[in-house]
Amino acid sequence: MRSLLSAVMLASAPLGAQQLTGYASSSAAAQRAAEEHAITRPDPQRAREASRALSDGMHVAGTPGQARTRDYVIAQMKAMGLATEVREYQVWMPHPTRIEVWVNGRPLDLREGPVAGDVTSAKHAETLPINGYGGSGDAEGDVVFVNYGLVEDYTTLDSMGVKVAGKVAVARYGRSFRGIKAREAEKHGAVALLIYSDPQDDGYVQGDVYPDGPWRPAQGIQRGGVMNGAGDPSTPGYASKAGVPRIPLGQMPVPHIPVVPIGYGNAAELLALVRGTGIPRGWQGGLPFRYHVGPGPTRARVRVETDTATAPFKALWDTFGVVKGSEFPDEIVVIGGHRDAWGPGAGDNVSGTVSILEAAHAVAEQMKAGWKPRRTLLFATWDAEEWGLIGSTEYVEDDSLRLQKGGVAYFNQDGAGGGPNFGGGGSPSLRGLLRDVTKAVPHPDAPATSMYQWWREQSKVPAGQEPAMGDPGGGSDFAGFYNHLGIPHSDWGMGGTGGGNYHSLYDSFEWLVRFADPTFKYHAAQARVATVMMMRMANADVLPYDYAEFGRTMRPYVAPVDKASAANTWSLHTASLAASIAALENAGVAFNATRDSVLAATPAKGAAARANAQLIQVERALTRPEGLRTRPWYRSLIYASDENNGYSTMIFPSINEAIRAGDPALAQREIDDLAMRFGKATAFVNAARAALVDK
Numbered sequence: 001m002r003s004l005l006s007a008v009m010l011a012s013a014p015l016g017a018q019q020l021t022g023y024a025s026s027s028a029a030a031q032r033a034a035e036e037h038a039i040t041r042p043d044p045q046r047a048r049e050a051s052r053a054l055s056d057g058m059h060v061a062g063t064p065g066q067a068r069t070r071d072y073v074i075a076q077m078k079a080m081g082l083a084t085e086v087r088e089y090q091v092w093m094p095h096p097t098r099i100e101v102w103v104n105g106r107p108l109d110l111r112e113g114p115v116a117g118d119v120t121s122a123k124h125a126e127t128l129p130i131n132g133y134g135g136s137g138d139a140e141g142d143v144v145f146v147n148y149g150l151v152e153d154y155t156t157l158d159s160m161g162v163k164v165a166g167k168v169a170v171a172r173y174g175r176s177f178r179g180i181k182a183r184e185a186e187k188h189g190a191v192a193l194l195i196y197s198d199p200q201d202d203g204y205v206q207g208d209v210y211p212d213g214p215w216r217p218a219q220g221i222q223r224g225g226v227m228n229g230a231g232d233p234s235t236p237g238y239a240s241k242a243g244v245p246r247i248p249l250g251q252m253p254v255p256h257i258p259v260v261p262i263g264y265g266n267a268a269e270l271l272a273l274v275r276g277t278g279i280p281r282g283w284q285g286g287l288p289f290r291y292h293v294g295p296g297p298t299r300a301r302v303r304v305e306t307d308t309a310t311a312p313f314k315a316l317w318d319t320f321g322v323v324k325g326s327e328f329p330d331e332i333v334v335i336g337g338h339r340d341a342w343g344p345g346a347g348d349n350v351s352g353t354v355s356i357l358e359a360a361h362a363v364a365e366q367m368k369a370g371w372k373p374r375r376t377l378l379f380a381t382w383d384a385e386e387w388g389l390i391g392s393t394e395y396v397e398d399d400s401l402r403l404q405k406g407g408v409a410y411f412n413q414d415g416a417g418g419g420p421n422f423g424g425g426g427s428p429s430l431r432g433l434l435r436d437v438t439k440a441v442p443h444p445d446a447p448a449t450s451m452y453q454w455w456r457e458q459s460k461v462p463a464g465q466e467p468a469m470g471d472p473g474g475g476s477d478f479a480g481f482y483n484h485l486g487i488p489h490s491d492w493g494m495g496g497t498g499g500g501n502y503h504s505l506y507d508s509f510e511w512l513v514r515f516a517d518p519t520f521k522y523h524a525a526q527a528r529v530a531t532v533m534m535m536r537m538a539n540a541d542v543l544p545y546d547y548a549e550f551g552r553t554m555r556p557y558v559a560p561v562d563k564a565s566a567a568n569t570w571s572l573h574t575a576s577l578a579a580s581i582a583a584l585e586n587a588g589v590a591f592n593a594t595r596d597s598v599l600a601a602t603p604a605k606g607a608a609a610r611a612n613a614q615l616i617q618v619e620r621a622l623t624r625p626e627g628l629r630t631r632p633w634y635r636s637l638i639y640a641s642d643e644n645n646g647y648s649t650m651i652f653p654s655i656n657e658a659i660r661a662g663d664p665a666l667a668q669r670e671i672d673d674l675a676m677r678f679g680k681a682t683a684f685v686n687a688a689r690a691a692l693v694d695k
């Protein structure tokens with residue numbers, strides 16, 4: 001145990017003694033007792049068995065391996081006594097059938113291959129290096145090094161007079177979503193794109209490589225989707241049921257050039273003899289030679305064949321374990337994580353799937369002991385997240401009416417049990433709930449310390465502040481729930497051991513037990529948090545959202561708009577936006593106080609339910625049915641993924657995209673529109689408060 005924790009342990013309150021926000025004093029004690037039992041139920045040994053079983057074979061979306069994981073998860077949930085459901089979608093998803101790369105006429109060996117001590121890698125050594133939704137074709141040209149392939153890297157190349165058109169671009173992974181790298185390469189006329197993992201980012205510059213250490217070896221490959229957008233690209237905005245109309249390939253947001261991921265061993269072959277222009281500052285990576293931009297004289301040829309002509313559509317399966325709510329069956333709490341992977345996927349995302357299974361186990365066992373959820377609980381696993389959030393998106397489009405009306409929370413599990421450190425994020429309205437729940441769960445390395453105390457300690461949070469949490473921009477299955485529908489979202493995970501097996505064949509059970517979670521105690525701990533999150537949300541008298549924290553979190557986001565306005569010598573008026581955010585915060589403060597005093601006594605019959613009906617509308621009001629001007633599917637006006645990065649979050653995207661587009665008139669309209677929507681959200685909070693005190 002780390003000595004620095006002892007002081008914290010003395011100071012921490014006994015676990016489980018916290019207030020249960022949103023619970024009447026009459027219902028809190030029974031709920032607390034049920035939660036205390038339930039958190040003892042996630043079981044490291046059972047988690048280990050599930051992890052072993054699910055990571056035993058490859059389970060890329062659209063392959064028979066995914067039917068196997070579907071059947072495994074459904075069988076587990078049935079054995080727990082849960083009702084189950086499988087939803088099938090027919091998704092346009094061609095798979096590469098042949099991938100070849102030549103350097104100066106010599107073929108590269110693209111396989112990752114077996115490593116000593118890793119049985120999984122020996123079994124699946126021939127796995128193709130796929131970038132999901134890359135184009136097909138046979139292209140050849142001089143090699144040009146484009147650094148990370150960011151928008152600004154191409155600006156730099158332009159300023160150097162380096163032409164990418166007609167060339168084979170080589171980009172390194174990192175600093176942006178790979179779909180953006182593909183989009184930019186194609187936009188600048190590259191005939192093919194090779195993306196490699198530089199040793200500086202997750203290879204030998206970081207530490208010993210697998211199998212000696214956890215970092216990426218020379219042949220290690222980061223596979224991944226390269227589509228920009230969410231869901232089946234042939235059915236934008238509606239579910240991919242069999243027989244629905246499809247848009248033509250030319251209109252889909254997918255690359256049309258071949259895009260292939262390679263290891264840094266092969267990247268060295270491509271880059272070592274490139275000459276031409278010297279590299280700009282910061283472009284040198286970790287390979288043992290001086291990098292050059294080119295183009296040439298090294299030439300590359302890239303050939304990708306797919307099954308587009310023979311089998312362009314694949315069946316995808318989302319799975320659900322369902323517990324129908326006893327009092328409010330139309331109010332739905334969803335926990336989900338993706339079940340597909342690029343390889344064995346022990347970390348990404350068998351671990352998240354195991355967390356969901358263990359939480360379902362705990363809830364099911366607690367129900368056998370007499371606990372009853374008042375709201376409906378869904379324990380979901382999604383297919384084809386890796387190809388572009390596809391399974392979750394199709395489901396959300398399929399069930400949008402039901403979710404829009406009754407979705408009270410979505411919890412995402414993508415990556416779990418990766419180490420002792422805790423992290424979380426999501427909508428500011430649920431951050432308080434996540435903090436509360438982590439106060440009730442012990443940390444596995446220091447059982448007298450709550451997860452919350454460990455979290456504070458590990459992130460060195462000053463007294464009086466809370467641990468920072470991530471914003472829901474892009475990159476996982478919460479997008480359909482949060483960014484598309486405005487359902488409050490929270491996610492969390494354990495990690496901190498580092499490594500270079502992301503999207504590789506080496507994301508194996510062997511790697512996981514050696515470097516991340518040998519005893520599966522972190523997997524179990526993450527599932528304990530999931531268990532309490534589900535149970536707390538299921539039975540709260542008043543839904544435990546915090547719109548005071550939501551407003552407080554929004555407050556500092558107005559100043560950057562003013563700053564951009566000044567920098568452009570525009571005169572954007574933001575006073576109404578600032579005032580409407582302050583009004584939401586004030587309404588939240590007043591609501592929280594009223595809620596706590598009403599629940600401390602005996603609320604009038606039906607008052608809490610009427611308040612909840614209003615509360616469900618608050619974040620829906622911060623979405624806009626027609627979406628962002630640039631991306632209509634993204635309806636949340638609070639957070640979106642940055643269009644030029646894919647991973648990072650853009651706050652107030654409607655306003656900030658107008659600013660980026662250099663359009664002050666549009667920016668002003670967007671500011672006024674968002675201020676109006678904050679006003680609507682505030683009206684729902686006030687209506688909820690009125691409902692609580694109404695006799």
Ligand SMILES: [Zn+2]
Pocket residue numbers: 338348349385414415
């Ligand atoms: Zn994942």
